[in-house]
Amino acid sequence: MIDGCVQLVFFDLDGTLVFHQPDSFEVIAAFCREIGQPVSEPAWRRGRRARHEYFIDPVIREQLAGVSRDEFWRRYNLHMLTMLGIQGDLEALAVEIGGRFATLEMVYHCPEAGCDTLRTLQARGYRLGMITNREDRARFEGHLDRLGLRGYFDVVLTAGEAGTSKPDPAIFRLALERAGVPAEQALYVGDNYWADVVGAQRAGLRAALLDPYHLFPEADCLVLERIEDLLAWLA
Numbered sequence: 001m002i003d004g005c006v007q008l009v010f011f012d013l014d015g016t017l018v019f020h021q022p023d024s025f026e027v028i029a030a031f032c033r034e035i036g037q038p039v040s041e042p043a044w045r046r047g048r049r050a051r052h053e054y055f056i057d058p059v060i061r062e063q064l065a066g067v068s069r070d071e072f073w074r075r076y077n078l079h080m081l082t083m084l085g086i087q088g089d090l091e092a093l094a095v096e097i098g099g100r101f102a103t104l105e106m107v108y109h110c111p112e113a114g115c116d117t118l119r120t121l122q123a124r125g126y127r128l129g130m131i132t133n134r135e136d137r138a139r140f141e142g143h144l145d146r147l148g149l150r151g152y153f154d155v156v157l158t159a160g161e162a163g164t165s166k167p168d169p170a171i172f173r174l175a176l177e178r179a180g181v182p183a184e185q186a187l188y189v190g191d192n193y194w195a196d197v198v199g200a201q202r203a204g205l206r207a208a209l210l211d212p213y214h215l216f217p218e219a220d221c222l223v224l225e226r227i228e229d230l231l232a233w234l235a
Helices: 024-034 041-054 058-064 069-083 090-102 112-123 137-147 169-179 193-202 227-233
Strands: 008-011 019-021 107-109 127-132 155-158 186-190 206-210 222-224
Touching (some): 008 169, 024 041, 024 069, 024 090, 041 069, 058 069, 069 090, 127 169, 137 155, 155 169, 169 186, 169 193, 193 206, 206 227
Parallel strands (some): 008 127, 008 186, 127 155, 186 206, 206 222
């Protein structure tokens, strides 16, 4: 049980409250099956972790600095194929996967369990906030509006506004400053251990990790299998 000094609960968005269909990782896994290289269970778990790593690892981020959007995703596909242990001309396969994604329409949604969790926390008197690595504040708020989520959050901070992104503790500290809440009275909930948990803890916040696939056995924080499990842990 988390004690009652928590006044504000910050959330990550993508992969924590909001998901898209089809799942991009499963699109790649399906492609691997189609080329006769089905993904084993260990490789599946390795790939899921690698998906989180791609957006956070400092070496990868440095290599991606300044590249186009298309190149960013081409390298993502290449990274995933490599981590899944796929054999063959990976450069060509990465391009082929890119073509497949180009034909897909991603549909975003917040599962009812996530919306219920937000409503319940509000009813209990908690303030809610959002910290995201998305860049464009106006586009991001439009995204929240379309999903019916904007009204839940007292504080919304994007990486574009902050001039930095998770896991840099600075983005968490700026959000705390805007909220007027000390770090010890705030909890951060996210699905990427390296970005969300490590970053929040370095800024002095408590952290909870949504990890339904148990990808992060090293997690030194509250671990949730389902987002609604958070309600039982908050006093």
